[in-house]
Amino acid sequence: MIQFERFTLPNGLKVIVHRDTSTPMACVNVLYNVGARDEDPEKTGFAHLFEHLMFGGSVNIADFDNVLQQAGGENNAFTNNDITNYYLTLPATNIEVAFWLESDRMLSLAFSDKSLEVQRSVVIEEYKQSYLNQPYGDVWLELPKLAYKVHPYQWPTIGKELDHIKHAVMGDVKAFFQKFYCPNNAILVVSGNVTLDQVKALCDKWFAPIPAGNPPLRKLPVEPKQTQARKLELERDVPVDAIYKAYHMGARMDQSFYAMELLADILTDGNASRMYIELVKNKKLFSEINAFTFETFDPGLFIISGKLSEGVTLQAADEAIQEELKKVVLAQVKKDEMEKAKNKTESSLIFSEMSILNKAMNLAIFEVLGSADDVNKETDRFMKVTEVDLLVEASRVINENNCSTLYYRSKSKANGN
Amino acid sequence: METETKLDRVTMPALGKPSKIDIIHATETNLANGIPVYSVNGGTQDVVKIELIFPAGSRQQDMPLIADTTNVLLEEGTTKHNSEEIASLLDYYGAFLETSAHHDYATVSLYSLGKHFSKVLPVLEELVKQPSFPQDEIDVYLTNKKQRFIVEEKKGRVVAARNFPALLFGNNHPYGHTTKIEEFDTVKRENLAAFHKGHYSSNACTIILAGKIKDQVFSSIGDNFGGNDWKTADAQVNGKPAELEPSAERKHYMPKEKALQSAIRLGRVLFLKNHPDAIPFQILNVILGGYFGSRLMSNIREDKGYTYGISSGVVFLKEAGYFQIASEVGSDVCDKALVEIYKEMDRLCTETIPEAELQLVKNYLRGNVLRSMDGPFALAERFKQVWLHGLDYSYYEKYISTVADITAAQLKDIACKYLQKDSICELVVGSKKA
Numbered sequence: 001m002i003q004f005e006r007f008t009l010p011n012g013l014k015v016i017v018h019r020d021t022s023t024p025m026a027c028v029n030v031l032y033n034v035g036a037r038d039e040d041p042e043k044t045g046f047a048h049l050f051e052h053l054m055f056g057g058s059v060n061i062a063d064f065d066n067v068l069q070q071a072g073g074e075n076n077a078f079t080n081n082d083i084t085n086y087y088l089t090l091p092a093t094n095i096e097v098a099f100w101l102e103s104d105r106m107l108s109l110a111f112s113d114k115s116l117e118v119q120r121s122v123v124i125e126e127y128k129q130s131y132l133n134q135p136y137g138d139v140w141l142e143l144p145k146l147a148y149k150v151h152p153y154q155w156p157t158i159g160k161e162l163d164h165i166k167h168a169v170m171g172d173v174k175a176f177f178q179k180f181y182c183p184n185n186a187i188l189v190v191s192g193n194v195t196l197d198q199v200k201a202l203c204d205k206w207f208a209p210i211p212a213g214n215p216p217l218r219k220l221p222v223e224p225k226q227t228q229a230r231k232l233e234l235e236r237d238v239p240v241d242a243i244y245k246a247y248h249m250g251a252r253m254d255q256s257f258y259a260m261e262l263l264a265d266i267l268t269d270g271n272a273s274r275m276y277i278e279l280v281k282n283k284k285l286f287s288e289i290n291a292f293t294f295e296t297f298d299p300g301l302f303i304i305s306g307k308l309s310e311g312v313t314l315q316a317a318d319e320a321i322q323e324e325l326k327k328v329v330l331a332q333v334k335k336d337e338m339e340k341a342k343n344k345t346e347s348s349l350i351f352s353e354m355s356i357l358n359k360a361m362n363l364a365i366f367e368v369l370g371s372a373d374d375v376n377k378e379t380d381r382f383m384k385v386t387e388v389d390l391l392v393e394a395s396r397v398i399n400e401n402n403c404s405t406l407y408y409r410s411k412s413k414a415n416g417n
Numbered sequence: 418m419e420t421e422t423k424l425d426r427v428t429m430p431a432l433g434k435p436s437k438i439d440i441i442h443a444t445e446t447n448l449a450n451g452i453p454v455y456s457v458n459g460g461t462q463d464v465v466k467i468e469l470i471f472p473a474g475s476r477q478q479d480m481p482l483i484a485d486t487t488n489v490l491l492e493e494g495t496t497k498h499n500s501e502e503i504a505s506l507l508d509y510y511g512a513f514l515e516t517s518a519h520h521d522y523a524t525v526s527l528y529s530l531g532k533h534f535s536k537v538l539p540v541l542e543e544l545v546k547q548p549s550f551p552q553d554e555i556d557v558y559l560t561n562k563k564q565r566f567i568v569e570e571k572k573g574r575v576v577a578a579r580n581f582p583a584l585l586f587g588n589n590h591p592y593g594h595t596t597k598i599e600e601f602d603t604v605k606r607e608n609l610a611a612f613h614k615g616h617y618s619s620n621a622c623t624i625i626l627a628g629k630i631k632d633q634v635f636s637s638i639g640d641n642f643g644g645n646d647w648k649t650a651d652a653q654v655n656g657k658p659a660e661l662e663p664s665a666e667r668k669h670y671m672p673k674e675k676a677l678q679s680a681i682r683l684g685r686v687l688f689l690k691n692h693p694d695a696i697p698f699q700i701l702n703v704i705l706g707g708y709f710g711s712r713l714m715s716n717i718r719e720d721k722g723y724t725y726g727i728s729s730g731v732v733f734l735k736e737a738g739y740f741q742i743a744s745e746v747g748s749d750v751c752d753k754a755l756v757e758i759y760k761e762m763d764r765l766c767t768e769t770i771p772e773a774e775l776q777l778v779k780n781y782l783r784g785n786v787l788r789s790m791d792g793p794f795a796l797a798e799r800f801k802q803v804w805l806h807g808l809d810y811s812y813y814e815k816y817i818s819t820v821a822d823i824t825a826a827q828l829k830d831i832a833c834k835y836l837q838k839d840s841i842c843e844l845v846v847g848s849k850k851a
Binding site: 020022023024025059060061063065066067069070071072073074075089090091092093094095096097099100103104107117118119120121122123124125126128129132133134135205206209237238239240270271272273277280281284287288307309310336339340341343344345346347348350351353354355 | 424426427429430431432433434435436459460461462463464492493500501502503504505508509510511512513528529530557560561564565567568570571572573676677678708709710718719720721722723724725745746747776777778780781783784785787788791792794
């Protein structure tokens with residue numbers, strides 16, 4: 001249970017405060033309600049590039065990191081398809097420095113040409129490091145493109161292609177800031193050794209003077225129902241064949257999400273999971289197999305990915321996965337399987353509340369999804385899923401006509417055949 | 418409300434009085450059989466972590482991969498339950514198992530909700546005392562591990578990480594050995610069982626506990642681990658002594674066709690954690706490449722954009738310490754990046770660190786100490802990191818006072834002593850022409 005209080009500033013900034021006196025630290029988390037899904041299809045990767053630029057100096061402060069480090073702090077940020085999130089921790093006695101820093105870059109950036117030039121290169125290196133220069137790296141460029149035809153989840157956060165990043169110009173940067181980086185498009189969460197009164201006073205001082213903006217209403221195209229199986233084969237310089245299957249499922253706050261998360265757990269989490277026992281241990285078709293969801297805010301994907309054992313064909317691997325999935329659709333999962341999956345989930349949630357950073361991030365994410373109150377309803381939402389619910393949901397999702405399958409072939413193997 | 422015109426947004430708000438750093442010490446008790454139990458009680462959540470530490474690392478093994486494989490296989494079957502049953506028992510109570518083998522030691526940890534601790538502890542007891550090492554489990558594990566090994570070998574940074582220690586220590590040194598693919602075929606069941614018998618015993622075990630520790634937790638641990646039923650006559654605590662055989666060549670290059678990025682490692686062997694220069698060198702390392710604002714990051718990422726990230730670090734093992742810089746840089750700018758890296762090391766030897774930068778690092782490190790001691794799990798880790806090296810909490814007091822007192826002149830001396838170019842070993846894995 002995370003206790004918290006909240007208020008909204010006249011400029012629209014939502015503020016949430018969670019007090020935890022067991023720590024000498026404080027955490028400040030600022031979430032901007034903009035992600036890769038909000039990008040222009042011709043200028044993808046922009047939300048993420050912009051996140052880098054948020055560290056390149058703000059209107060009154062030349063170097064964000066330098067100042068924060070002087071205050072004993074540490075920070076980072078991430079961008080995903082849905083949001084951009086900035087977080088820092090520092091000794092609670094220096095909390096005002098965090099307010100100074102975060103409010104200044106919400107007010108305006110320095111928009112330095114040098115910063116744009118350098119961060120373009122840095123992001124290009126990041127693109128290479130994560131997607132191009134490692135085995136199976138481009139799966140996450142290709143699979144979403146196959147699964148989504150209309151919705152912007154079809155491109156990854158890093159961008160569709162390197163050229164979109166190379167061609168980013170200062171005009172784009174300024175327009176992006178104007179459009180999305182305003183108090184009424186943000187959520188501020190402060191957690192740790194702070195009081196509500198203290199946070200209120202600091203907010204009045206540092207954030208209240210920032211004028212409200214006009215963030216656009218989000219009108220994203222809805223992905224039409226997939227009606228036919230989609231297939232893609234790639235051949236790459238990798239040592240072993242791999243298979244990826246992506247099924248359309250519900251959105252983060254739908255009942256579907258909770259059912260599919262539990263199903264993923266039942267299928268591949270740990271030594272007692274179904275696919276691990278059947279496909280890795282017994283049939284020895286895979287060296288590893290994983291089921292997971294993308295946890296996206298809009299309707300997402302349920303993914304099965306696996307690396308094939310020596311001598312197994314992609315087709316045999318695909319059939320074996322489908323056979324296991326068929327079992328889930330034909331009969332309810334066993335009571336004890338469900339109980340284990342739920343207990344593990346409950347326990348993970350309790351462990352995750354050990355850190356003020358996790359707590360702050362979760363509060364911000366649930367607030368942008370609808371209400372921070374939901375953070376304390378997660379356990380119940382998982383507990384409420386019945387075996388019948390899971391069967392109904394799995395039957396809806398698990399269907400080859402709702403699936404995009406990627407065969408990722410090893411080039412050396414193909415040549416050897 | 419103050420208006421924008423009155424608010425000074427240019428001057429940094431005054432820093433608060435540095436909070437006093439209270440290092441909460443682990444308390445020591447002993448089980449009836451003598452096993453020391455160090456515990457850190459605290460936190461807001463009703464959770465417990467128990468970690469059993471054994472001298473069962475790669476330094477203690479006679480053949481490659483034995484320490485690692487023994488450690489992993491503990492959860493793959495006991496005389497009473499198979500792998501699936503063990504996982505089911507733990508899953509049912511939402512408990513998590515974590516095994517890990519290092520150079521000098523191996524650990525088996527269990528994370529549990531406080532209310533279920535006494536129910537899952539017998540499972541931990543079983544897999545620590547009576548693993549059965551089933552042959553089919555060994556086969557599946559090794560086959561799949563071997564495949565993962567091959568996949569990982571495709572990553573330049575992995576190749577660099579795997580080969581660099583051999584250049585520093587020599588391939589025959591336990592800290593320097595590079596695993597070869599054919600070694601996976603040499604692992605035999607009897608070696609695992611023998612290694613377990615010799616190293617996972619009550620007379621070589623230490624326990625670290627963290628979380629909300631109630632009296633009942635101690636009695637459960639006593640029941641499950643306090644007996645004399647898992648003692649070995651000759652617990653093999655120490656590994657064989659080994660000679661350092663560093664590479665005679667300073668520069669090494671491993672080609673990797675068509676790599677878009679080259680993985681870089683530079684470094685050298687240092688001293689032990691108890692050496693008088695150990696703390697000053699760690700501070701110097703932070704300035705060079707140990708935090709986001711470090712000189713390497715500022716120059717090679719934030720000024721030149723050659724990389725997504727570059728960092729340096731100091732590793733202290735029981736019998737040796739070493740320093741290394743790691744990065745992946747665009748293949749087309751690899752040579753330029755190397756020039757800049759050496760330049761940054763050289764600058765530390767020839768120029769005095771400006772006072773403002775030193776003060777910043779001191780403040781940052783003080784905040785870091787607070788962060789690293791936040792919560793019972795972190796505090797338990799701090800205890801372990803001194804205990805492993807035969808040190809005590811005075812190490813942290815020394816660390817905090819050195820951070821406060823060290824001067825730019827002292828750091829320059831340290832840099833001159835340890836960062837001379839001809840003492841630095843270099844490995845590049847990648848493509849020279851992009």
